[in-house]
Amino acid sequence: MIVLKSSKELEIMREAGRIVAGAHRLIKENIRPGITTEELDRLAEEYIRSCGAQPAFKGYRGYPASICTSVNEQVVHGIPGPDVVLKEGDIVSVDIGSVYKGYCGDSAKTYPVGTISEEAACLIKATEESFYEGLKYARLGYRLSDISHAIQSCVEDRSFSVVRTYVGHGIGQQMHEDPEVPNFGLPGKGPRLRPGMTLAIEPMVNQGTYQVDTLKDGWTVITKDRRLSAHYEHTIAVTDGDPIILTLEG
Secondary structure, three states, X not given: OOOOOOHHHHHHHHHHHHHHHHHHHHHHHXXXXXXXXXXXXXXXXXXXXXXXXXXXXXXXXXXXXXXEEEEOOEEEOOOOOOOOEOOOOOEEEEEEEEEEOOEEEEEEEEEEOOOOOHHHHHHHHHHHHHHHHHHOOXXXXXXXXXXXXXXXXXXXXXXXXXXXXXXXXXXXXXXXXEEEEOOOOOOOOOOEOOOOOXXXXXXXXXXXXXXXXXXXXXXXXXXXXXXXXXXOEEEEEOOOOOOEEOOOOO
């Protein structure tokens, strides 16, 4: 069941989103060669709690950390740790969620560590661009898969591939609500978009094959061919007019 949010609920979700955006700003300021992903996790958790919120991921289905940090060929759900030291030329996808007054915010971005290759930079840019292509269709008059098709088309036009195994999702009082939001598929399918729908749109884009494997920790997803992957996500709201990105600081 798709839960439509009231204007009051959207204001709370906007605050949850601002907290997530602030945590991302802090992460961006501190990413550098030599820092561990455990340190990034601590910084994000302390910030989220200082804002009167809770980390949405910590303990979620047994997940052990407050953020996800997926390095290079890791697609999603990488677990921060003291032995994961970022190096010059790495890329790291950071996924952050907060719960504020019972409502969730969720956003992911892929960051360069120092100077990265041109190929890695192009992957990060294409992933972000595909989100904004999909966002153009998060409006009345479109169906859910119009977002999906726009993302896939953007990614494949740039000779990258879209992960099929993991998708975006509805979000609200629960981190994962209906509907699922795939990043691929034919247009004109799925539910019609309505005001009050809140979605986490999150393209996961691979340099090579779209196929993935999961490591023995049961969480970390990696590309099957071990080539790079990037992730970009915002929580958005469908309105009577333009869609609203809820996970921004402003």
